[in-house]
Amino acid sequence: MWNYTDKVKDHFLNPRNVGDIEDASGKGEVGSLACGDALTLTFKLDADGRIEDAKFKTFGCASAIASSSALTEMIKGLTIAEAENITNEDIAEYLGGLPKEKMHCSVMGREALEAAIANYRGVPIPMAQGEVVCECFGVTDLEIRRAIQESDLKTVEEVTNFTKAGGGCGNCHERIEELIREVRKETREEARAEGVPKKLTNIQKIKMIEDVLEREIRPALRKDGGDIELIDVDGDFVMVSLRGACVSCIASQTTLKEYVEKKLREQVIDTLIVEEVKK
Amino acid sequence: MSSNVVYMDNNATTRVAPEVLEAMLPYFSDLYGNPSSMHTFGGQVGKALKDAREQIANLIGASPDEIIFTSCGTESDSTAIFSALQAFPEKRHIVTTRVEHPAIKNLCENIDNLTGHKHKVTLLPVDREGMLDLQRYEESLTDDTAIVSVMWANNETGVIFPVAQMAEIAKNRGILFHTDAVQAVGKIPIDLNDYTAIDFLSISGHKVHASKGIGVLYVRRATPFAPFLIGGHQEHGRRGGTENVASIIGLGKACELAGNRLEDENTRVKSMRDKLEQGLLEKIPHAMLNGHKTERLPNTTSVSFEFVEGEAILLHLDRFGICASSGSACTSGSLEPSHVLRAMGVPFTAAHGSIRFSLSVYNIEDEIDFILEKMPPIIENLRELSPFWKGNHPGMVGGSQCKCSC
The missing domain is CATH 3.90.1150.10 (Aspartate Aminotransferase, domain 1)
Structure with missing residues (x-):
């Protein structure tokens, strides 16, 4: 049995925003009956160019339905430009995570969104432009390249989990391996050339935060008899709890913002926001 | 709950019948002896195993010495296939179907790596209703065929194959016949006295209201046999390893119940x-x-x-x-x-x-x-x-x- 989070179960059993918007501003259709999952997404813009309504119809398993439902909730109130930034990882994160074999359900959500935006703009679907690598599930090299890059995929199995590519007859496994080698080489070179780290995955982000806390911040606080504990990381929010002398210290909030947050922003990502969780 | x-x-699996559990329990506590021991304490367990073996043989019309205890249906299947390949080392062809359980399907897919020899595997197709074409089956048999393995009943659809008839066809060509009968035993009458061409038959305990971790391979008397697990003299040297006593007693009881039900x-x-x-x-x-x-x-x-x-x-x-x-x-x-x-x-x-x-x-x-x-x-x-x-x-x-x- 799959280990679904309560949020996945909730969105599966009580899906939000089911249906079709008749006079939609944009409509995206991805997947097929043959493939085992399919999603139709429609959205409508208000006068200010924000998504005022979004609806979906999905054929597929629990995580496909939950991903679609989550997506409609996530894009409501956003502008097209903002909605465009939503990745499959964001959808998975919104749901508290998906089993790795089910990541393709979140990818399907993102692709439906892209298709709907392309439809709104009257341009072809970007991901459909590439060369079809996986004939069984109709997956293009562009989709595979992006998944490898964004989700730091290393094996054919991981690519299959995220995009379904290679999950059928298996004839395209060699081509997928080639793509992995190509993309990973490009990514390394890019990173070296620009010196800019690529978007971190959740686990990378958490590990880096823990690392900075252990290496720099905790030793510094301990000198004054205080301490800090990482409670949770949710998107850009880093929830911490202060310990020891810090608890009663008047300057603790300043320490939190001026020292802890600053250090983390310098060394992890510059958008992090540190907040204290009172026990 | x-x-x-x-x-x-x-x-997928069945509940252990309350009568089966009751029969098993003493063998987890008081009756812990090794059935192979020389003392009376162990020997009484050996006697109980003998009775269980008879109960199982009775359900399928076999004789007790044709029953070999294994750990599961999958082990029974592997034992039968490898046994046949060893009996006819010069033959390199296996006939089976496209709808077998993974225990046979994946074994046949990997048979070259496992044996170190190239084999040809014929996968018989089924029609829209899940039935086999017997003519096509007959034509698939060659002088190179070592064994035919066809499930008695399909786990997903319940479709029953005419295995007795298929076994006859194989026997006429001097080919061994195995059937994975884990879904059929206990659900439909099976009398191997009538189906004399079946050489190997697999049973799984947990599909017939016995416990998980016990299986049976029926091997018809005089069928060439090579053990899969080699060790002690248990099962007359045909399957090493100390007997899973409680589960065997349970399976005996389950087979008796199945016959009545x-x-x-x-x-x-x-x-x-x-x-x-x-x-x-x-x-x-x-x-x-x-x-x-x-x-x-x-x-x-x-x-x-x-x-x-x-x-x-x-x-x-x-x-x-x-x-x-x-x-x-x-x-x-x-x-x-x-x-x-x-x-x-x-x-x-x-x-x-x-x-x-x-x-x-x-x-x-x-x-x-x-x-x-x-x-x-x-x-x-x-x-x-x-x-x-x-x-x-x-x-x-x-x-x-x-x-x-x-």
Whole structure:
């Protein structure tokens, strides 16, 4: 049995925003009956160019339905430009995570969104432009390249989990391996050339935060008899709890913002926001 | 919790019958002796094993010395295949079907690596109803064929193959015949006194209300045999390893019960199955039966609901404590529907939405009514979510770049 989070179960059993918007501003259709999952997404813009309504119809398993439902909730109130930034990882994160074999359900959500935006703009679907690598599930090299890059995929199995590519007859496994080698080489070179780290995955982000806390911040606080504990990381929010002398210290909030947050922003990502969780 | 469970997944596993558990318990406590020991204390366990062996042999019309205890159906299957290949080292051809359980299917796929020799494996196709073409089977046999392995009944659809007849055909060509009968034993009468051409037959304890971790391989007397597990002298040197005593005692009891309950299985259980199947097909539009209507186990029904996905159905059923299974891709973690449904050519509109209910003598009529009450709204709700369902009829099948064969 799959280990679904309560949020996945909730969105599966009580899906939000089911249906079709008749006079939609944009409509995206991805997947097929043959493939085992399919999603139709429609959205409508208000006068200010924000998504005022979004609806979906999905054929597929629990995580496909939950991903679609989550997506409609996530894009409501956003502008097209903002909605465009939503990745499959964001959808998975919104749901508290998906089993790795089910990541393709979140990818399907993102692709439906892209298709709907392309439809709104009257341009072809970007991901459909590439060369079809996986004939069984109709997956293009562009989709595979992006998944490898964004989700730091290393094996054919991981690519299959995220995009379904290679999950059928298996004839395209060699081509997928080639793509992995190509993309990973490009990514390394890019990173070296620009010196800019690529978007971190959740686990990378958490590990880096823990690392900075252990290496720099905790030793510094301990000198004054205080301490800090990482409670949770949710998107850009880093929830911490202060310990020891810090608890009663008047300057603790300043320490939190001026020292802890600053250090983390310098060394992890510059958008992090540190907040204290009172026990 | 367990009182609220409607268990209709008996082809996956069965509850241990209370009588079986009772028979097993002393062998976990007071009667812990080793049946091979010389002392009376161990010897009494040896006597109990002998009785269990007889009970098992009786159910299938075998003689006790034709029963070899193994750890599971899979071990029984592997033992039979490897035994035949060793008996005829010059023969490099295996005939089996496209719808076998993974215990045979994956073994045959890996047989070259496992034996270090190239083999040819013929996978017999099935038709839309899951039946084999006997003419084609006969033509597939060659002088190079070492063994034929054909399941007695299919786990997903319950479809029964004419194994006795197929074994005769193999015997006339001097070819060994194995049948994986884990789904058939205890559900339909099997008398190996009548089916003298069957050389090997696999049984699994947990499919017949005994415990998990016990299997049987029937090996007909005088059939060439090579052990799979080599060790002590247990099972007359045909399978090493100290006997799983409690489970063997339990399986003996389970086989005795199964013999007594065969009639109930083929009357009451069958009529409950039929009621469930007819009810589902009548109440729910665009539903279809997978597998032959009559050449089938009395307890199994596989029904496909078009335009919805199996895992989603199962999770909704789960909310009501209803246990069933599905041949859909999503339930397995693979991306394609079950190999059985694909081999049968079930259209892709239906293959992803298949649900198998498999009953046992422990089911009651109220449970059938309960499922018939819960199932239609579940399918209706999921169809309302489905982009391929418009109002009360299938809509357009669009947006597809997919070219897969399912």
